[in-house]
Amino acid sequence: MAVIRTEAIALKGKDLGEADRLVTFFSRSSGKIRAVANGARRTRSNMSALVQPFTYSHLSIYQGSSLARVRSGEIIQGNLSLREDLLLMTASSYLAEMVDFLMEEDDPNEAVFALLLNSLAIFKERGVERILLRSFEIRLMSILGYRPRLENCVHCGAETKPGKGSAFFSVAQGGLKCPECVEESDREISWGTCQVLGRLLGTPWRQLFNLRVDSKMQKELESLLAEFIEYRSERRFKTLSFLQTLLEEPS
Numbered sequence: 681m682a683v684i685r686t687e688a689i690a691l692k693g694k695d696l697g698e699a700d701r702l703v704t705f706f707s708r709s710s711g712k713i714r715a716v717a718n719g720a721r722r723t724r725s726n727m728s729a730l731v732q733p734f735t736y737s738h739l740s741i742y743q744g745s746s747l748a749r750v751r752s753g754e755i756i757q758g759n760l761s762l763r764e765d766l767l768l769m770t771a772s773s774y775l776a777e778m779v780d781f782l783m784e785e786d787d788p789n790e791a792v793f794a795l796l797l798n799s800l801a802i803f804k805e806r807g808v809e810r811i812l813l814r815s816f817e818i819r820l821m822s823i824l825g826y827r828p829r830l831e832n833c834v835h836c837g838a839e840t841k842p843g844k845g846s847a848f849f850s851v852a853q854g855g856l857k858c859p860e861c862v863e864e865s866d867r868e869i870s871w872g873t874c875q876v877l878g879r880l881l882g883t884p885w886r887q888l889f890n891l892r893v894d895s896k897m898q899k900e901l902e903s904l905l906a907e908f909i910e911y912r913s914e915r916r917f918k919t920l921s922f923l924q925t926l927l928e929e930p931s
């Protein structure tokens with residue numbers, strides 16, 4: 681029976697039998713892993729802390745012919761604060777849901793691991809900001825090979841330059857279109873939103889908060905990326921609409 685030792689972030693879990701939990705982790709060395717944590721529902725068990733959503737730990741996991749099993753672990757960051765606040769919990773769950781759905785088991789991806797870890801750390805430090813959510817979405821899609829094309833028309837290759845009027849984005853083809861190639865199904869967005877989209881990919885995390893994004897751009901980005909992700913993943917993420925409702929409530 682092989683033993684994997686890896687850093688991992690718990691994404692979600694469900695009860696199994698009387699005292700166990702079946703937990704989905706995203707690990708640094710092995711990608712997504714589903715493993716049984718025996719005794720995790722006993723409050724005094726060390727396992728119970730390891731399997732809480734968003735806990736970041738060093739794990740030792742048995743991988744046999746059937747389901748993997750958590751052997752032991754040591755918490756690096758408990759991330760309790762992400763579970764104690766409804767908005768933080770929902771936003772963190774959204775990131776976890778995307779990683780869980782879009783990543784396969786046994787498919788390690790260091791960039792995705794770092795993206796998730798960083799994003800959770802920034803949530804803890806700064807709370808949930810829309811620009812962070814958008815940055816996570818576009819970075820994740822780009823890592824997975826769906827980086828939107830913004831410099832050239834996705835249809836004819838002509839350079840796309842900011843000008844008067846609007847830009848047009850083809851969700852199906854994954855990027856901007858020049859005025860000659862625009863079709864009815866393409867989305868009209870402002871050039872300002874396009875520029876922010878590009879900046880979201882290239883700007884270091886800490887500087888993201890300096891980007892000037894007005895509420896019209898925020899809305900355009902939010903709905904464009906939601907449609908883009910839904911088209912690529914063929915899924916509407918459950919937590920996203922709840923998260924949007926929470927963010928719109930006056931605080």
Ligand SMILES: [Zn+2]
Pocket residue numbers: 833834835836837838857858859860861
């Ligand atoms: Zn074109």
